Amino acid sequence: MTQTEYLIVGASHAALSALQAIRMQDAEGSITMVTRDDALPYSPTVLPYVVSGRSAPERVALKDGAWFEQHKVGFIRGAAVTALDAAAKRAKLSSGEEIAYGKLLLATGAAPILPPVPGLKDVKFHVLRSLDDAVKLNKALPNTKQAVVLGAGLVGMHAAENLAKAGAAVTVVEMQPRVLAGYFDAEASSIIEAAFAAKGVKLMLGAKVSRCETAGQGVRVATDGDAALDADLLLVAAGVAPVTDFLAGSGVAIDRGVLVDDTMRSSADGIWAAGDVAQAKGFYDEAKTLNGILPSAVEQGRIAGMAMAGDPAVKPWPGGVPLNTYTFFGQQAVSVGSQDAGEVVRKEADAKHYLKIVMQDNRLTGIFGINVPFDPGVMWELILRRIDLAPVREAFIADPQKTARSIMSKTWR
Amino acid sequence: MSAYNTIAFKPEHCDGCNACMTACATAKAGSADIINSRIQIVADGDSFELAMCRQCGDPKCVANCPAAALSKDDADGVIEWDGSKCVNCLLCTVGCAFGGIVYNAAAGHVVKCDSCGGDPACVKACERGALTYLTTANIYNEVGDLEDLFVPGLAGCQGCNTELIMRHTMRRIGPDTVLATPPGCIPGMGSVGYNGLTGTKVPVFHPLLTNTASMLTGVKRHYKRQGREVNAVALAGDGGASDVGFQSLSGAAERGEQILFICVDNEGYMNTGMQRSSCTPFGAWTSTTPVGERGAGKTQDAKNMPLLMMMHNCEYVATASTAFMEDLYDKLDKAIAASKRGFAYLHIYSPCTTGWRFPSQENIEVARKAVEANFVMLWEFNPRDGLKLTRDVDNALSIDEYLMALGKYRHLSGDQVAHIQATVEKNVGFIKGLAEGRHPAMAQAMSGRA
Ligand SMILES: Cc1cc2nc3c(=O)[nH]c(=O)nc-3n(C[C@H](O)[C@H](O)[C@H](O)COP(=O)(O)OP(=O)(O)OC[C@H]3O[C@@H](n4cnc5c(N)ncnc54)[C@H](O)[C@@H]3O)c2cc1C
Ligand code: SF4
Numbered sequence: 035m036t037q038t039e040y041l042i043v044g045a046s047h048a049a050l051s052a053l054q055a056i057r058m059q060d061a062e063g064s065i066t067m068v069t070r071d072d073a074l075p076y077s078p079t080v081l082p083y084v085v086s087g088r089s090a091p092e093r094v095a096l097k098d099g100a101w102f103e104q105h106k107v108g109f110i111r112g113a114a115v116t117a118l119d120a121a122a123k124r125a126k127l128s129s130g131e132e133i134a135y136g137k138l139l140l141a142t143g144a145a146p147i148l149p150p151v152p153g154l155k156d157v158k159f160h161v162l163r164s165l166d167d168a169v170k171l172n173k174a175l176p177n178t179k180q181a182v183v184l185g186a187g188l189v190g191m192h193a194a195e196n197l198a199k200a201g202a203a204v205t206v207v208e209m210q211p212r213v214l215a216g217y218f219d220a221e222a223s224s225i226i227e228a229a230f231a232a233k234g235v236k237l238m239l240g241a242k243v244s245r246c247e248t249a250g251q252g253v254r255v256a257t258d259g260d261a262a263l264d265a266d267l268l269l270v271a272a273g274v275a276p277v278t279d280f281l282a283g284s285g286v287a288i289d290r291g292v293l294v295d296d297t298m299r300s301s302a303d304g305i306w307a308a309g310d311v312a313q314a315k316g317f318y319d320e321a322k323t324l325n326g327i328l329p330s331a332v333e334q335g336r337i338a339g340m341a342m343a344g345d346p347a348v349k350p351w352p353g354g355v356p357l358n359t360y361t362f363f364g365q366q367a368v369s370v371g372s373q374d375a376g377e378v379v380r381k382e383a384d385a386k387h388y389l390k391i392v393m394q395d396n397r398l399t400g401i402f403g404i405n406v407p408f409d410p411g412v413m414w415e416l417i418l419r420r421i422d423l424a425p426v427r428e429a430f431i432a433d434p435q436k437t438a439r440s441i442m443s444k445t446w447r
Numbered sequence: 448m449s450a451y452n453t454i455a456f457k458p459e460h461c462d463g464c465n466a467c468m469t470a471c472a473t474a475k476a477g478s479a480d481i482i483n484s485r486i487q488i489v490a491d492g493d494s495f496e497l498a499m500c501r502q503c504g505d506p507k508c509v510a511n512c513p514a515a516a517l518s519k520d521d522a523d524g525v526i527e528w529d530g531s532k533c534v535n536c537l538l539c540t541v542g543c544a545f546g547g548i549v550y551n552a553a554a555g556h557v558v559k560c561d562s563c564g565g566d567p568a569c570v571k572a573c574e575r576g577a578l579t580y581l582t583t584a585n586i587y588n589e590v591g592d593l594e595d596l597f598v599p600g601l602a603g604c605q606g607c608n609t610e611l612i613m614r615h616t617m618r619r620i621g622p623d624t625v626l627a628t629p630p631g632c633i634p635g636m637g638s639v640g641y642n643g644l645t646g647t648k649v650p651v652f653h654p655l656l657t658n659t660a661s662m663l664t665g666v667k668r669h670y671k672r673q674g675r676e677v678n679a680v681a682l683a684g685d686g687g688a689s690d691v692g693f694q695s696l697s698g699a700a701e702r703g704e705q706i707l708f709i710c711v712d713n714e715g716y717m718n719t720g721m722q723r724s725s726c727t728p729f730g731a732w733t734s735t736t737p738v739g740e741r742g743a744g745k746t747q748d749a750k751n752m753p754l755l756m757m758m759h760n761c762e763y764v765a766t767a768s769t770a771f772m773e774d775l776y777d778k779l780d781k782a783i784a785a786s787k788r789g790f791a792y793l794h795i796y797s798p799c800t801t802g803w804r805f806p807s808q809e810n811i812e813v814a815r816k817a818v819e820a821n822f823v824m825l826w827e828f829n830p831r832d833g834l835k836l837t838r839d840v841d842n843a844l845s846i847d848e849y850l851m852a853l854g855k856y857r858h859l860s861g862d863q864v865a866h867i868q869a870t871v872e873k874n875v876g877f878i879k880g881l882a883e884g885r886h887p888a889m890a891q892a893m894s895g896r897a
């Protein structure tokens with residue numbers, strides 16, 4: 035049986051960020067990293083570009099063997115953790131191997147969920163979360179004339195764009211009345227929707243799929259509006275859920291994800307969780323939520339790693355802020371913060387540009403833009419620090435990028 | 448792990464001319480439009496702020512990149528962007544809290560500072576000294592692995608500059624050295640040792656204040672006669688060097704003995720209770736120039752030791768400060784080399800937290816202000832090239848900024864400050880004159896040892 039001081043399950047952003055934080059504090063303690071993917075570490079976020087062919091699968095590795103060697107990490111790939119004995123501090127792998135650990139980080143991320151659509155389980159469909167998924171989709175592209183994408187979240191929209199660029203006729207079916215509802219309001223979404231429409235992507239918003247069935251080589255998708263869509267490729271991108279199945283019976287407290295405190299510690303002794311799998315407090319609301327975005331995974335991974343290694347400099351998780359950057363057909367959309375945690379102090383939109391600023395008590399709570407430059411990282415920090423903008427309120431509203439840079443340079447440079 | 452060079456910004460010198468941004472945009476985008484500049488100066492009322500890549504040690508842009516397009520170069524510390532891997536997701540701009548990596552519409556991708564391969568165009572374009580390229584990291588990379596020739600735990604005061612000087616200089620000079628440490632803080636903090644053990648990893652002796660240079664002369668000549676090449680080095684305080692030790696020092700310099708004499712100038716006899724020396728500046732409080740009903744600090748100006756030594760026409764004479772380490776190391780190297788040919792004298796300023804009365808964490812800042820206010824000027828001399836300033840004396844800081852940082856000047860009257868100001872100006876004029884070869888004294892010095 036392998037013995038390791040630190041066991042990290044997962045090999046993506048949260049896992050790597052934790053590993054680096056552990057090594058900053060503990061240069062020698064034994065570390066083992068396990069991932070169920072039979073690949074070097076990669077990011078799910080890069081997968082749409084693997085699908086499109088822009089990124090070659092062998093060039094997306096975040097770390098290589100030499101890096102693991104240099105950081106003295108045992109890297110086990112192609113083996114999933116299948117069961118956990120938290121009391122005995124042991125994990126069982128799909129390979130049959132058992133690992134005894136001192137401290138454990140759960141960084142297993144999330145996996146696609148399948149909506150309860152009658153017939154879906156019996157037809158051929160794709161999802162997009164792993165490198166294998168992306169390679170399969172990439173291979174299917176040349177033969178795709180008609181594609182249907184279920185879901186207009188980030189994954190669905192990225193995929194729809196790439197399918198369209200590859201020459202397929204694409205239809206996106208989304209239950210919500212607009213695309214990317216988690217990050218943008220109706221006006222902002224409409225700019226994005228217009229760009230897709232202009233490229234011939236059909237968006238069926240506010241529509242629900244009622245059933246799926248096999249039709250010839252492809253799939254027939256019926257919506258409750260009685261439309262029937264024929265597709266030779268169906269992509270299901272209807273959301274994700276934390277990967278926690280292997281924790282059943284382990285005693286680790288789970289709600290929607292693994293419940294963690296402000297240093298990413300779970301309910302079980304010696305077990306931490308970070309990234310998409312974790313359910314940690316929100317910034318605007320103390321209630322624990324899922325915040326499945328890459329920057330949160332990086333941040334939480336670092337906090338967990340520092341806490342696991344006993345780094346005295348560890349600072350508590352400030353709470354998840356929804357944020358994202360989204361590029362579509364060469365345009366840039368950026369969303370930082372909450373749409374409704376304050377009052378809208380500026381909002382303007384035309385066909386190509388959009389800017390909205392939300393403040394509460396002279397503190398920034400959200401800023402959203404399309405093709406309008408500002409620094410999302412600086413804005414995020416302004417929100418987290420709850421900086422009082424009263425003295426520069428007018429200047430900030432007029433020119434958020436410049437004013438925020440100036441505050442940054444004075445406050446945390 | 449290495450240390451890295453960095454671009455430093457001093458907002459107080461910036462006037463918003465935008466020359467750096469124009470230079471960067473031209474160098475990186477072939478257009479003078481400052482929107483393309485990787486360095487962004489932001490006007491904020493009358494002052495200026497800065498947004499640019501800090502080349503962080505633990506960069507979040509790199510951690511946020513899903514495409515492995517960003518990486519920190521181990522050799523030069525620059526965070527590099529690989530356009531063939533970037534997928535334009537902009538997540539790096541979420542990770543950076545400094546506005547150091549931004550989407551550039553003209554380029555169609557993110558752009559960031561790449562330090563111009565170690566030759567930053569922005570710094571060269573800045574004529575006001577607001578941007579400087581700090582290469583001090585080289586020192587760490589070059590000498591970081593050399594052995595510290597003093598033991599740990601020397602009993603200097605907290606924040607002592609002299610201890611830094613001792614460790615830095617000896618590390619560089621190396622173990623083939625015989626060291627003289629006349630009475631003062633240097634032996635006082637334990638370098639000559641306690642109870643039969645020395646605090647120094649080279650042969651060290653403790654001469655009298657009066658005879659340091661003579662004893663060192665004898666030691667050096669003895670080794671020479673034996674055919675052994677050793678460095679003969681004195682680490683002496685200003686009191687010993689400028690007062691009773693001056694006779695032997697002057698003699699050795701005049702004879703051109705092959706010695707390196709380092710005067711660590713903390714402007715007084717600090718280890719015996721902070722008495723004045725002939726290097727104590729005008730107006731300074733010491734225990735023998737007290738401040739009270741009648742006294743108001745020292746009533747005479749400091750003796751200008753380095754100039755006196757220069758007038759001995761030594762093989763090498765220089766002034767240095769721990770706030771300017773590259774300059775210090777450069778001079779140290781030249782002084783070591785010169786001491787193989789003749790007499791070398793290095794005068795290093797050492798602000799004293801205890802005797803000058805300032806918080807211990809501010810030592811290097813005090814040292815820096817002394818130089819920036821021209822209270823101390825950095826220059827070097829050799830008989831062939833004469834005196835050369837190694838740091839510009841124009842655009843000086845106000846002398847008040849220096850004086851106000853120190854408790855020993857707290858009592859100064861307006862008249863005293865005016866006197867100090869006048870002295871500084873006179874000294875600056877004099878040194879500049881020497882540097883430009885205008886001064887008759889220079890002509891004499893330049894004529895060599897006739
Ligand atoms: C197509 C796509 C586009 C995206 N775009 C964006 C975007 O633009 N912006 C953004 O912020 N986020 C985006 N995301 C989300 C982002 O990728 C995730 O938030 C982020 O990857 C979370 O990192 P993580 O380390 O928590 O988990 P993951 O990246 O999901 O990694 C989980 C790791 O755990 C391993 N694992 C899982 N179960 C087991 C097990 N039982 N045993 C062993 N190993 C296991 C996996 O192999 C993997 O290595 C996108 C996601 C996708 C799929
Ligand atoms: S924009 Fe390019 S460099 Fe920045 S995170 Fe995305 S892929 Fe990496």
Ligand code: SF4
Nearest residue numbers: 471560562563567569
């Ligand atoms: S170092 Fe070069 S790339 Fe960086 S800001 Fe200066 S000019 Fe621009």
